[in-house]
Amino acid sequence: xxxxxxxxxxxxxxxxxxxxxxxxxxxxxxxxxxxxxxxxxxxxxxxxxxxxxxxxxxxxxxxxxxxxxxxxxxxxxxxxxxxxxxxxxxxxxxxxxxxxxxxxxxxxxxxxxxxxxxxxxxxxxxxxxxxxxxxxxxxxxxxxxxxxxxxxxxxxxxxxxxxxxxxxxxxxxxxxxxxxxxxxxxxxxxxxxxxxxxxxxxxxxxxxxxxxxxxxxxxxxxxxxxxxxxxxxxxxxxxxxxxxxxxxxxxxxxxxxxxxxxxxxxxxxxxxxxxxxxxxxxxxxxxxxxxxxxxxxxxxxxxxxxxxxxxxxxxxxxxxxxxxxxxxxxxxxxxxxxxxxxxxxxxxxxxxxxxxxxxxxxxxx
Ligand SMILES: [Zn+2]
Numbered sequence: 001x002x003x004x005x006x007x008x009x010x011x012x013x014x015x016x017x018x019x020x021x022x023x024x025x026x027x028x029x030x031x032x033x034x035x036x037x038x039x040x041x042x043x044x045x046x047x048x049x050x051x052x053x054x055x056x057x058x059x060x061x062x063x064x065x066x067x068x069x070x071x072x073x074x075x076x077x078x079x080x081x082x083x084x085x086x087x088x089x090x091x092x093x094x095x096x097x098x099x100x101x102x103x104x105x106x107x108x109x110x111x112x113x114x115x116x117x118x119x120x121x122x123x124x125x126x127x128x129x130x131x132x133x134x135x136x137x138x139x140x141x142x143x144x145x146x147x148x149x150x151x152x153x154x155x156x157x158x159x160x161x162x163x164x165x166x167x168x169x170x171x172x173x174x175x176x177x178x179x180x181x182x183x184x185x186x187x188x189x190x191x192x193x194x195x196x197x198x199x200x201x202x203x204x205x206x207x208x209x210x211x212x213x214x215x216x217x218x219x220x221x222x223x224x225x226x227x228x229x230x231x232x233x234x235x236x237x238x239x240x241x242x243x244x245x246x247x248x249x250x251x252x253x254x255x256x257x258x259x260x261x262x263x264x265x266x267x268x269x270x271x272x273x274x275x276x277x278x279x280x281x282x283x284x285x286x287x288x289x290x291x292x293x294x295x296x297x298x299x300x301x302x303x304x305x306x307x308x309x310x311x312x313x314x315x316x317x318x319x320x321x322x323x324x325x326x327x328x329x330x331x332x333x334x335x336x337x338x339x340x341x342x343x344x345x346x347x348x349x350x351x352x353x354x355x356x357x358x359x360x361x362x363x364x365x
Contacts, residue, residue: 028100029092036090036097042067046111058089058096067107071096075269078110081252082269086218105215109241110248113325116241121323124166124192126185126285127315128277129153130199133176138201138293142303145293146174149197152290155312156195163316168192179276186281193246193322194285195315196277199293199302206295207266208254211287212247213279214272215240221271234279242284244270245325250286250318257314262301265291 024045029036039058043051048061059068069076074085076098083106087099098107109116129149131137137145150171157167168189170182186194200209213236219226236243247270255267268289278285290311291298301307 029097031090031092031097034087035100036092037100037103039089039096039098042098042103042107053096076102076106078107078248081248081255082267083110084221084269084271086214086272101215101218105218105240106244109244113241113245113248114327116245116326118242118326120191122165122191122193122319124168124189125160125315125319126168126170126189126192126194126283127153127156127160128170128182128186128194128196130197132171132174135176138199140293140299142293142299145199145201148199148293148302148308150174152197152308152311152315155309156315159312159316160319163320165319180280182277183280186277186283186285189283192283193319194277194281194283195250195319196275196285196287197311197315198287198289199291200289200298201292201294204295205268205292206298207268208251208258208291209268209289210247210251210254210270211273211275211278211289212243212270213237213240213285214274218272220273222273222275229274234274235282236279236285238282239284242326243278243286246284246318246322247286249322249325250288250315253314253318253321254288254290254311257310257317258301258307261304261307261310262291262298264297265301 026037026041026045029038039060040051042048043060046061046065048065048067050060050062052059056071056073057068058071059066061067064079066080067076067078069085069089071091072088074088076083076085076089085099085102085106087102090097129146129152131146131149133146135146137149139145150173153169157169160167168185170185171177182196186192213234214220214230216233216237217231219230251267251270258265273287275287278287291302291307293299293302
């Protein structure tokens with residue numbers, strides 16, 4: 001399993017799709033006002049060969065190319081890594097269907113990162129230590145979030161610089177820096193990525209999770225439900241595909257690398273949110289929640305220096321993997337020019353955000 005997670009993005013760079021993307025015909029169904037595509041289409045498009053169902057569960061492909069999940073669930077695994085879809089997989093006409101939004105905004109950038117248009121190799125990494133100064137963040141008997149995040153970031157800074165990267169810190173020490181200022185710092189850097197480090201708190205929660213910006217029209221998983229503002233395009237939405245590729249690389253590195261140091265810490269998956277720092281940056285970015293300070297098991301791990309050292313090492317590994325995954329491949333064809341709104345689409349799955357249904361009447365925000 002660990003090997004499969006490690007090779008997730010790298011493997012996707014090796015897909016040889018030839019001219020398939022330009023000739024592939026997707027079936028579409030409108031279910032409760034939203035476009036869905038049948039899972040069997042994914043089998044053909046990504047060349048997965050096998051499709052198996054056992055009651056509500058399904059599995060496509062095998063070995064290093066496996067997608068699996070359950071009907072009615074948002075939990076979706078690609079090569080063993082957990083993604084939280086924006087809409088559940090659905091049963092319709094005796095088939096299983098996934099939303100076109102999740103296909104284009106989750107599955108496609110993970111399966112074919114080399115098809116993402118980008119500005120080339122990342123040379124600068126903006127490291128954002130959550131909280132600081134009077135804003136202590138979460139805390140427990142061992143320490144406070146603001147100290148832990150700074151410690152991880154300073155450790156990571158050394159590793160990135162040794163590997164030849166330029167590093168920009170949103171806060172070099174224990175000072176308060178407003179979220180808007182962090183965004184400005186990030187947006188001044190060309191050819192850069194943004195990694196925001198946090199630790200979690202609350203309830204009976206345990207484990208690590210990676211947040212990436214919700215695409216336009218997709219509810220935040222931190223909100224109670226859909227809001228009108230979900231339909232407003234954020235600056236960070238220009239990076240939807242890169243954000244998901246980065247989230248995948250980062251989450252895979254985290255999950256893989258911390259296992260020896262925290263074997264019982266669960267994988268909470270890749271999630272969607274509109275936190276200010278990932279919403280308003282114009283470079284690709286993610287926000288990482290690296291364990292719960294309010295959980296006894298997590299808290300002990302986080303307090304240990306080797307756990308935080310490993311988190312820092314994971315960040316470097318993630319950026320290296322991201323850079324490798326997005327290298328252009330000779331065999332990849334452009335899949336722009338999708339035709340949203342038609343019953344049948346002849347194109348790749350990367351389509352723009354859907355429009356809000358005209359009858360949408362959710363409360364304000
Ligand atoms: Zn925090």
